[in-house]
Amino acid sequence: MGTAVNPFAEKLLLSVKFKKLFPYALYAILPIVLLRVCFYSSTPLSQPPAVQFHENPSILIASSISSSPSHNEDGEYGVAQCDYANGKWVPDDLGPLYNGTSCSTIKDGQNCMSHGRPDIGYLYWRWEPRKCKLGRFDPEAFLTFLRNKHLAFVGDSMARNQLESLLCMLSSFSPPTLFYSNGNDNKFRRWNFPSHNVSVSIYWSPFLVKGVEKQEGQNHNQLYLDVVDERWASDLGLIDVVVFSIGHWYLHPAVYFEGDSILGCHHCPALNLTEIGFYGVFRKAFRTALKTTIQRKVANGNAIGVIVTTFSPHHFEGEWDKAGACPKTAPFDESEKPLGAMDEEMRKAGVEEVEAAKLSAEQLGHWGKVRVAALNVTKLAMLRPDGHPGPYMNPFPFESGAQHRVQNDCVHWCLPGAIDTWNEIMLEIMKGWQAQSRGGG
Numbered sequence: 314m315g316t317a318v319n320p321f322a323e324k325l326l327l328s329v330k331f332k333k334l335f336p337y338a339l340y341a342i343l344p345i346v347l348l349r350v351c352f353y354s355s356t357p358l359s360q361p362p363a364v365q366f367h368e369n370p371s372i373l374i375a376s377s378i379s380s381s382p383s384h385n386e387d388g389e390y391g392v393a394q395c396d397y398a399n400g401k402w403v404p405d406d407l408g409p410l411y412n413g414t415s416c417s418t419i420k421d422g423q424n425c426m427s428h429g430r431p432d433i434g435y436l437y438w439r440w441e442p443r444k445c446k447l448g449r450f451d452p453e454a455f456l457t458f459l460r461n462k463h464l465a466f467v468g469d470s471m472a473r474n475q476l477e478s479l480l481c482m483l484s485s486f487s488p489p490t491l492f493y494s495n496g497n498d499n500k501f502r503r504w505n506f507p508s509h510n511v512s513v514s515i516y517w518s519p520f521l522v523k524g525v526e527k528q529e530g531q532n533h534n535q536l537y538l539d540v541v542d543e544r545w546a547s548d549l550g551l552i553d554v555v556v557f558s559i560g561h562w563y564l565h566p567a568v569y570f571e572g573d574s575i576l577g578c579h580h581c582p583a584l585n586l587t588e589i590g591f592y593g594v595f596r597k598a599f600r601t602a603l604k605t606t607i608q609r610k611v612a613n614g615n616a617i618g619v620i621v622t623t624f625s626p627h628h629f630e631g632e633w634d635k636a637g638a639c640p641k642t643a644p645f646d647e648s649e650k651p652l653g654a655m656d657e658e659m660r661k662a663g664v665e666e667v668e669a670a671k672l673s674a675e676q677l678g679h680w681g682k683v684r685v686a687a688l689n690v691t692k693l694a695m696l697r698p699d700g701h702p703g704p705y706m707n708p709f710p711f712e713s714g715a716q717h718r719v720q721n722d723c724v725h726w727c728l729p730g731a732i733d734t735w736n737e738i739m740l741e742i743m744k745g746w747q748a749q750s751r752g753g754g
């Protein structure tokens with residue numbers, strides 16, 4: 314916030330041209346505007362050193378499906394794997410494990426309670442998977458599972474949103490100490506929970522791959538799709554479980570590089586480059602991040618757990634700076650609303666790259682050391698239009714009466730809120746890994 318430039322004019326003009334070119338443009342433009350206003354860093358980010366990787370072409374080539382034990386839904390380990398992605402939101406009296414005052418690490422713009430959001434119904438819903446039960450988050454079990462380990466969140470502001478949800482839920486059991494903080498706007502931080510010596514950290518890396526975020530006056534980002542962002546990757550040796558969560562930054566105009574060549578761009582009319590959209594490059598970014606993570610950990614003989622949180626849709630219904638931009642106060646019914654085409658593509662990129670990485674880890678005999686899972690939350694997120702800060706991204710927006718212009722955040726999630734469920738599912742994923750290891754997988 315606090316940026317002097319009003320970006321609307323430029324962005325909305327851009328959207329007019331944009332609309333003619335791509336069907337997803339209209340859908341994409343609102344979060345761009347929001348991100349542009351709220352989350353841009355005015356400080357140039359240092360470019361990480363270019364690192365050459367020794368290519369191992371076999372590592373991510375998923376050939377025909379192998380009959381692999383760990384892929385069985387009801388595997389030979391007797392671990393019935395629940396499909397947490399399918400289900401519905403049901404009313405729940407229990408409510409969240411924390412609130413806006415009991416947890417001190419909630420980012421201001423997501424602390425809806427302390428910003429005066431009047432309705433509280435959005436706090437009383439529980440996700441019910443179709444064929445199994447999702448337990449209430451158990452902070453002690455989570456900390457026990459990660460005893461003496463380091464869990465890192467890597468990605469954009471949605472990664473941070475999920476991290477802060479987790480910190481609050483864990484804090485309800487045992488308080489953490491912040492022991493590392495670096496970067497503008499707390500972009501790199503690490504906490505420790507002394508009760509179990511668990512470290513939890515956040516790494517800002519909105520593309521996962523090496524990228525140059527556009528700065529004031531520039532039109533586009535530059536992404537290097539075959540090279541990971543060393544701001545997180547150079548710490549892999551210290552990380553036991555990593556959560557990747559990216560998406561919205563891929564909607565921005567960008568030029569894409571791979572090796573020595575330019576692949577093309579997304580919305581760069583002035584540059585005479587081929588428009589290639591962002592679905593394919595988004596997928597490549599996951600592939601590079603997963604491949605590099607697995608290669609480096611395996612090369613050092615270490616185990617790693619990797620979780621990819623899938624794309625979380627926004628719920629703008631109207632102009633982002635008008636009252637009522639995301640006015641819903643209850644979840645959608647499952648049949649009420651299908652997933653948008655862009656959300657679907659973004660989700661697929663994440664889940665399918667996870668499947669490919671899993672398969673290659675098995676084929677190369679790394680299974681057991683390498684665990685990979687998709688936190689496939691796109692649909693359950695889409696069903697929660699009521700979960701965003703909306704105007705309560707700012708404190709008491711209607712204090713002086715109804716406002717004609719009011720900024721809305723219909724992208725991130727109020728804390729406490731719907732995103733707490735992502736971490737409940739994450740705990741179940743980790744329990745599944747543990748059960749598989751016990752079973753010999």
Ligand SMILES: *[C@@H]1O[C@H](CO)[C@@H](O)[C@H](O)[C@H]1NC(C)=O
Pocket residue numbers: 398399660661664665689692693
């Ligand atoms: C993710 O979950 C949804 C249900 O929420 C399911 O329909 C879909 O097949 C899953 N996987 C992929 C690749 O999208």
Ligand SMILES: *[C@@H]1O[C@H](CO)[C@@H](O)[C@H](O)[C@H]1NC(C)=O
Pocket residue numbers: 411412413414415
């Ligand atoms: C928040 O939680 C704390 C600790 O559980 C409790 O004492 C306090 O009353 C709660 N505040 C609100 C506004 O619910």
Ligand SMILES: *[C@@H]1O[C@H](CO)[C@@H](O)[C@H](O)[C@H]1NC(C)=O
Pocket residue numbers: 461462463510511512
């Ligand atoms: C605490 O956890 C870290 C890993 O995050 C580990 O390197 C260290 O040895 C642990 N300390 C103790 C006392 O076990």
Ligand SMILES: *[C@@H]1O[C@H](CO)[C@@H](O)[C@H](O)[C@H]1NC(C)=O
Pocket residue numbers: 585
């Ligand atoms: C744009 O690129 C094409 C193909 O590389 C080239 O033939 C053309 O001359 C370029 N146009 C301009 C205006 O540079």
